[in-house]
Amino acid sequence: EDKVVQSPLSLVVHEGDTVTLNCSYEVTNFRSLLWYKQEKKAPTFLFMLTSSGIEKKSGRLSSILDKKELSSILNITATQTGDSAIYLCAVEEGDSGAGSYQLTFGKGTKLSVIP
Amino acid sequence: KAGVTQTPRYLIKTRGQQVTLSCSPISGHRSVSWYQQTPGQGLQFLFEYFSETQRNKGNFPGRFSGRQFSNSRSEMNVSTLELGDSALYLCASSRFRRGVWTGELFFGEGSRLTVL
Numbered sequence: 001e002d003k004v005v006q007s008p009l010s011l012v013v014h015e016g017d018t019v020t021l022n023c024s025y026e027v028t029n030f031r032s033l034l035w036y037k038q039e040k041k042a043p044t045f046l047f048m049l050t051s052s053g054i055e056k057k058s059g060r061l062s063s064i065l066d067k068k069e070l071s072s073i074l075n076i077t078a079t080q081t082g083d084s085a086i087y088l089c090a091v092e093e094g095d096s097g098a099g100s101y102q103l104t105f106g107k108g109t110k111l112s113v114i115p
Numbered sequence: 116k117a118g119v120t121q122t123p124r125y126l127i128k129t130r131g132q133q134v135t136l137s138c139s140p141i142s143g144h145r146s147v148s149w150y151q152q153t154p155g156q157g158l159q160f161l162f163e164y165f166s167e168t169q170r171n172k173g174n175f176p177g178r179f180s181g182r183q184f185s186n187s188r189s190e191m192n193v194s195t196l197e198l199g200d201s202a203l204y205l206c207a208s209s210r211f212r213r214g215v216w217t218g219e220l221f222f223g224e225g226s227r228l229t230v231l
Contacts, residue, residue: 041205041225042224043220108158
């Protein structure tokens, strides 16, 4: 069974729409949840959410972590064609203080924004 | 500041061969991690290196190995290639602040491996 599940798998919206992407997880030693954007090949970092930082915002993008529901959402308001990409959710798990990290990625949500 | 550099960008191998991929991290980044990306399985963690030590390994067979050099450059090796090893292999470097991982992975463009 997948530890990190993203939904929907794909989404087509018009410019100006608001979208919500979902990520749910089931891991033993949760440490953080991360969002990345992959436009061509190299994913780029968006947000890191932890127990001490459950809400992040940057411009039109925002994300919330719900530790009770073991999930996170990524919101994009006033979408633009440049937002078209695959959005990846990843969960970091492991023992605190280990000084390392191990990530489990979801399969991603492919967002297409049409003019 | 130069980004993460991966070589080669594309390569074609046949079953049973082995392959070595190289990754040069961003200057000053001592952590290097590797990922396999396929359409069916998505992005999967292979291993993470820091100061020449492998600290974490994903759920991959022993045919997948890696190492890190004193200058933080890293290589990964896949022996006895199988058709299912065809994938995009991504390398990422990152840094720690006061021993805590920042969460920000800087990915290279990847090495596209095709196994025939």
